[in-house]
Amino acid sequence: MDYEIVISSNVSEELINAVSRYWLFRDGHFVHNLNTINEKTINKKELINRITKHSHGLIHFPNCKLCFSEFEILVKDRKEFITKVNDQELVCNLCKSFSPKYQEGIPLHFPIEISINQLSEIEYKILCGIVKLKSKRLIYRHIFNNDLENHEIWKVINTLQKKGLIWIERDNSWRIKSFGFKTEILKLIN
Structure with missing residues (x-):
């Protein structure tokens, strides 16, 4: 912010x-x-x-x-x-x-602990990778294996975003600047 x-x-x-x-x-x-x-x-x-x-x-x-x-x-x-x-x-x-998904006064996300516990094995593995690798370059190399067109990985990334566990900061041309996450996730995945 x-x-x-x-x-x-x-x-x-x-x-x-x-x-x-x-x-x-x-x-x-x-x-x-x-x-x-x-x-x-x-x-x-x-x-x-x-x-x-x-x-x-x-x-x-x-x-x-x-x-x-x-x-x-x-x-x-x-x-x-x-x-x-x-x-x-x-x-x-x-x-x-x-947005039909927005209803004022109703929480959009569960608490982080519950969201993490609801993840599948692959979702949890990718979340851990994003949190530990941190840099865009390393995430591209080790999670995407340099294949940014991998739709399965993008589905998981989108799921993690929808659960409020990560976010992607983008520039004006919609290119990815960085991957972000809440610091409390660090404590929960270790």
Whole structure:
């Protein structure tokens, strides 16, 4: 997950600094608490109102849980940011609008432990390979055996994606950039 800050064009340099500190996010949490965002003694609530009026966050997610394409979500404040980052069932707006598989409020996936236990032997073997090999080059060589047209392997990869165990990050021309997985899978397959 990447994100960027979008700031209005007509803000003071002081507010730009406060906005940058407000949105700085690392290792699953915001770096600055609300007291350290601005050194000057200004009403905290007023400052937050000014920041959220003149800026917002744009979070880039590597894959929709249904169509597996990249998508972005616009957030207006930290609370909404944290909610979206922690959401396990992120679906793009087009799938929310048009996919018959999407029903709001119903989980799309089982917990990871259950999903892993439901895998066939070949699905589990490929999942382990993706997690341990990590790099696209090694996955192509050892799982696909350099045959990227192997439809049986792609069926398994698609199944793993549908179960929410892996995702594929792609560029604008739909070429694969990398294979991703949740770090908690490492503990479960060892």
